[in-house]
Amino acid sequence: MKTVQNITLFLSVLLLIGLVYISFFNVYQTDDYIYSYGTMKLGFLGNVCDFYMHWGGRYFGYTINMLNPVSKDPFNIIPKIYPVFLLTSFLAVIILNFRLYFNYTFTEALKKSLLFFFIYTVGLISLPEHYFWITGSNVYFLPVILSGLLFFFYGKFQQSHKKWWFFLSAVIIFILMGANEIIALLLLGALSFICFEKPSKENKILLAIGIIGFLISFLAPGNFNRMVKSNDAFYWIWTKRAAFFTFNFGYIFIKIVFLIPLFTSLFFEELSALKSKINFIKACIICMISLLPLMFLGYLINIVGRQNDNIVIFFLSTFSFILLYKKENIKRFWWISFLVIFLPETDFFSQSYSGFNIDYNMNNFVQEIAVTDLKAYDEEIKSRISLIQNSKEDSLKIDKIREVPKILYFDELSSAKEEKKYVNDQLEKYFNKKSIVVK
Structure with a gap:
């Protein structure tokens, strides 16, 4: 598997350099202006309260966006450096976790972090909104980085039992519950599983903090104000909800299926090490946590989009882990993944449902570097x-x-x-x- 790792590592470095280069031409967009406008008009706290009451309960995601500096940044510096900061932070957090959980050297951890970065990037449903839109990055990409920190803090607590690692874990959990609904549901599912497996006092406290943050976020008046009221019959509403859940799940499943051989071949050693610690049934339960946000989005009749990006990497990782129990030789088909990820975006659906067109971002990335001025x-x-x-x-x-x-x-x-x-x-x-x- 050295060959596939070396090829992917080379592509990952080129991808990272390319994204940094593209970032130098990034600008403020859309919601960046409205957040800044609200803060100028109502003040920071006033804008936070206004969003919570009338728009939604992302008490961290929305609050950090209230600090959007567009009005104080006439030279557009922040949009050009902030994506680079987030990408660097993402790699740093992955390095920390590989060193902690697998005892890798810095060089080994850096290599693995670049491989993971490549998989993460090609798996994104909306790369532009995830990496380069400041407002979107704060809601969808920054929470992923914070989730990595939580993974690290909790692991350090389990190893050392020092209370300050526990405290940091608790703080990050509360923050993440107000980041976005998808992360909140995935985290709540993970905390519930951990508490069920090991019902220690500390795990119960972390779950309680998670539930409190979850309720603060989901019961915000703004969430109910934004819900569209429908005059459709009860059975028709639920038929549409079931259909959107099915279509969204189908989209994500199809997208990750072609990435599984590559993911498995790149991280076969790590997955095998985890396999000796987690049995098949528990692995299936962990994987099913990804259904929670999909059911939530189906209930809202929400088409696949940027909000699903946080589901993709979780489902890809856990489903690949499950397949490893039954199909270890799947890693031999990594070349199929490479054939697929460089294909252009599919064009099967109309503009209204264009979100269901599958794209692995690499084709657009090459065009952006080679063609776009x-x-x-x-x-x-x-x-x-x-x-x-x-x-x-x-x-x-x-x-x-x-x-x-x-x-x-x-x-x-x-x-x-x-x-x-x-x-x-x-x-x-x-x-x-x-x-x-x-x-």
């Missing part, structure tokens, strides 16, 4: 913002962005003839304009 895109955005900011007119009709990226996150304004989008509304509020549309 990122410097031109960066300059176009700068010119647009400068025009809006300095114009004395109340209603503006501006040019469309011509150089549209594939990896960087971007959502265009609507025209006057189209239905008004949230992008228009947010920029109008931030820049105090009556109307901003594209030609």
Whole structure:
């Protein structure tokens, strides 16, 4: 398996360098402006309370976004360095865990972290929103990094029994319960399993903290305000919920199936080591935790998208672990994974259901580096913002962005003839304009 590891390691380094390069052309987008606008208008605490009461219960995810620095960053520095900081932090946390749980040297742990980073990236459903949209990164990528820290803190507590590791674990658990609903459900399932397996006083306390944070987040008035009321018959609503659960699960299953041979071949030693400690039934229960957020999204009739990114890596890891009990030779088919991940995005579904088209990001990544004029895109955005900011007119009709990226996150304004989008509304509020549309 040295061959596949070396190939993947080489690709991972190129991918990381490429993402860092792309980051240098990143800009503020959409919700970045509305969070900053709310904080300027209501103050930090006022905006936090307003979001909790009227928008949702992500008391960590939304709160950290209230600090969005767009109004204090005229040179757009943060969007260019923040993704690099998060990617570096992600690798650092993985290194810590590989060193802790498998006693690897720093070099071995670094190698494994780069391999994991590659799998994680190709598995993302919405790479632009996950890595490069500041608001989205704080809600979906930062919690993954914090989850890695929790994994490390809890492992250190189990080894040393020092209380301060327990305290750090408790703090991270409370934070993660307010990060996003998917992470909260996965974590609640994991804490429940741990508490059932080892009902110690400390584990019960951690579960209790998790439940408290979960209730604070999920019972927020804003969550209920945003729920769409339907006049459909009871049986029809639940039919749609079951259908969305099935389609979302089917999408994730199909996507990870082609990654399993590569994942298994890259981490066969680690999975085998865990296999000696966890029996097949327990492995199946852990894997089924991923169904909790899928059922939740099905209940909300929520189509697959950026919110599913946190499910993919959990399901891929745990399902690969299960298959290892029955099909160890699956790692021999790693070459199939490489054939698939460089294919372009499928085009089977209409725009309304385009989220179900499968993409492993590598094809778009290559195009972004080789074809997209990122410097031109960066300059176009700068010119647009400068025009809006300095114009004395109340209603503006501006040019469309011509150089549209594939990896960087971007959502265009609507025209006057189209239905008004949230992008228009947010920029109008931030820049105090009556109307901003594209030609």
